[in-house]
Amino acid sequence: MTLITTAIGADLLRGALDLERTEHGLLPHRLPAWARAQCADGQLAMAESQPSGVRLVLRTRATVVELDTLRTKMAYQGAPPRPDGVYDLRVDGRLSAQASVTDGNVLMVDMTTGSVEMRPGPVGTVRFRDLPDRVKDLEIWLPHNEITQLVALRTDCPVEAAPATGRVVWVHHGSSISQGSDAASPTATWPAYAASLGGVELVNLGFGGSALLDPFIARTMRDTAADLISVKIGINLVNTDVMRLRAFTAAVHGFLDTIRDGHPTTPLLVVSPILCPIHEDTPGPLAPDFSSLSEGKVRFVATGDPVERAAGKLTLNVIRDELARIVKQRAADDPNLHHLDGRDLYGEADFTELPLPDQLHPDAATHTRIGERFAALALGGPWSHTSPSPGS
Template sequence: MNHQHDAAPGATDWITTPVTAELLRGALEVERTEHGLLPHRLPARARAQGADGQLAMVEAQPSGVRLVFRTRATAIELDTLRTKNAYEGAPPRPDGVYDLLVDGRLAGRAGTTGGNVLMIDMTTGSAETRPGPVGTVRFTDLPERVKDVEIWLPYNEITELVALRTDAPVEAAPPGQRRVWLHHGSSISHGSDAESPTMTWPALAASLGDAELINLGFGGSALLDPFTARALRDTPADLISVKIGINLVNTDLMRLRAFIPAVHGFLDTIREGHPTTPLLVVSPILCPIHEDTPGPTAPDFSKLSEGRLAFRAAGDPAEIVAGKLTLGVIREELSRIVKQRAADDPRLHYLDGRELYGEADFAELPLPDQLHPDAATHRRIGERFAALAFGAGGPFAAQRA
């Protein structure tokens, strides 16, 4: 790699290393922008077929994406341009967090300043971007030895990587020996209100399961889109899971007649590229507002006066007979579909999401906004998934590989 010495204030003799795709893991594609490198979690072909602002926003939020390199550096600076969400009339969203891992262990946590703000009006659905300056994330006092460094990017902010500076040379880390786990799901898989990027439930489960994560959890956008299925099909992986259900209810997107063949088609497409890979279908975790009440999900503006955003089910249970979807209906159908297909596909498995978070968990750790788990619940879901999927006898257990 080419390194160039930069004059910077202070005693540190900084080396600037170009940020390239070679240093990134967890992204499916990178885009060169006027500022730097923008990681994407869907390829351009899929993005062109999406035509949805919500999906465009969330696939560019780098959940599970990290810079990985080897260095002796004791100080690291990363210039980034973030785009942070804000909602009209709602309290400010928490800032994104960067996690620094040294040889696989958390060694630092930091944030940045500046950046763009995407202001969203939930009543009209309109959004406008207010531009801001590049910010810098700093990590110092690192051990002075050769080490593998990972900088996990915020799961909830679009992040353009502008410049990487260190006080010692950087080289790409050798390819990992761990199995690659490719996961797709909704905002809960994306990260929702997790403590930090390595504490989203999939990142935690990957760490506990000794797997290399590629997280295609898209907030509000796990909708059985064919282009997402093709992205899963075309991405090399040793283990695959898909968490299906809640967003189909939130958006009131389809009825039972469309849902059943859409699930089959989604799984068929994944199997075109991964005919024998362990494939785990996970149904929704418990979400009481939608267990027996269809969507759509609507903002509950009555809670804004208390400084918090909450959600409510706006559908009518009487419409279930007409094919409206609830979480109860979806779990029943997913279980049936997987059982039917597993007769010819022994590496296809099903996990009821209530084993990850169920009635007793809701009583102890309720969903703060009626929809998304908090940081403690992410930890519980991640630990449970690791035990059920990667543990002895689970579909991702090492001895099955």
Template sequence: MDTGTELITTPLTAGLLRGALDLERTEHGLRPHRLPARARAQYPDGQVAMTEAQPSGVRLVFRTRAGVIELDALRTKTEYTGAPSRPDGVYDLVVDGRLAAQADASGGHVLTVDMTTGSVDFRPGPVGTVRFDGLGDEDKDVELWLPYNEGTELVALRTDAPVEPAPDRGRRTWLHHGSSISHGSNAASATTTWPALAASLGGVELINLGLGGGALLDPFTARAMRDTPADLISVKIGINVVNSDLMRLRAFTPAVHGFLDTLREGHPDTPLLVVSPILCPIHEDTPGPSAPDFSGLAEGKLSFRAMGDPAERAAGKLTLQVIRDELDRVVRQRAADDPHLYYLDGRGLYGEQDVTELPLPDALHPDAATHRRMGERFAGQVFSGDGPFAADGV
């Protein structure tokens, strides 16, 4: 490690960041947000606050000759009482489009959530540093992807050569909203969540509004998406509505229409893809809510189970099968007057043919290998050939 080179500190500004909808100045530095302040104020819920501040898809992007890059950051790591410790977040360094190195940060705050009571304990910690060196002295485009699973405050950026914002490469912007599966769930790192992989394969700039537990057809999310410039938009709807037991079919259908209506206010002709849930056996025919199953904790395993009764479907309770049928119907109905609206069955990303080979480890969230499979399949079905986001189809 070269410790003798004097490093240049570059101010952290909006011009160096992509994937965030808002930036907050804090006592430590700069906190990226994936929902704007107005949306955050409309429902000050702890789950929403935690997940939207976890910068899935957010990255520092710049051009430099630097061979050494250091980033001071203050992370907030989330733990769950009684559950196995979650892995540290990973910073992915991408140079000229290729993953060049990975690192994690030390220190930081710890937020401990008790899933049985909802109580939260906060333990403060110090700023940490991630360092990358040996990068060569040639001009290069650098992307430093922040961990998808840790709240992050950016404190200082240092390099051994000047930094300037990367030029616009003319890539289309893809705005995506979904659940914890889109947020990242158990992906290996920031660039290997399925949306990040699909964006890389599709050659687009990603804005990822995947919100763990938060894909609930909230009007404030729809308005945030309406007001965000984008060339391509997708919404993945279903699993959170079921596992939160949030609404019945009577409320679900108008809520879907309302969400899509709001998106169309700001993006009347943008290709808009509605994606239904991937296969999740516990909720295919059984309504929610989901509840943690602690029976495997002695072996270091946490899983989830469906608490609803299949007979409750007659009263309008939602299952994934019901939601897929209704989303398909709604899209077909609307597409008669909206030629840029499309539907994708989520089981084409992960379905019956995948369960035996790649079961959901906790019965709810895909693992790293499944994220890769989903990203590759989404890119192949949506960005390629005659897919709705294919470049020659826009």
């Protein structure tokens, strides 16, 4: 079989804000280069280059699609290997197949010492065969938890960029929970699942460990085309212990002000944290518990002292109360600003039924539940009653 090679460019990608050309191909980024240059944090650099919500979108008659990629997978010293990242193939909007690559780089992390070692590996290939022999729209969703360099795209028929969907564009920012944490696959992260249920186009700016009210992220959101915007604020601010209540209030106002500079009337939803019992009334910082590392399990504990709340230390309940107050205050002059309590997405009853396996991150079933609820409460509610911008 003779396959056609098609150059991969921005016209074939959605959900990425920048493309970096590397020695191997193209590396999608979820933050623009100018924003990346303002932060030297390795955690953010890793998270934003893991392509959660990024997908190749093609129109073609092809029955065979091959995608060469060079992945970088995280591994932890002394723990069993992590599952391979998943590529989800949607055909005309419906999940049709899944695949993984087993080759690539491995970033070996020793969590007890903090050391990191890069172990290079070869390019791998994802293959999808026996696709319907008709003109169709294909979406290949890249793994939400592996850095993925795009090397080559091959098909048995010509491809072209799929036309714009005309759907509302939803830009969302949050933490590792929004990036996907322990979701089953890239279309099963709660934002991707909610977007599918709500019929909107997702731009996912969820960054593991990095939802810290950084001004450059607010400016990125200001400059990104959007019909709906949401920001999920709280858990990383507590578990990194980066600020006190006085700074938090001003930072939230500044973050929202910056977004409003570019989107003065766009529906904007502020979402407080989902339930996380270890941090409800206990401040950070967060610390890992390595007692079950050999079984492939890491749990987390809060190391702060609840009495420190009097000195302004943040907890999830403190943050929820303040976010509700801030949104109520601002909404008097901003009728398109809304608030959603994260416990309406995942609360005490949910924790009893679907506990957080590591005390911090939702599992796959919980991502589905959060996505369903967000679609119903937010994407199906008055907040989302808007029309797509021209060209969406």
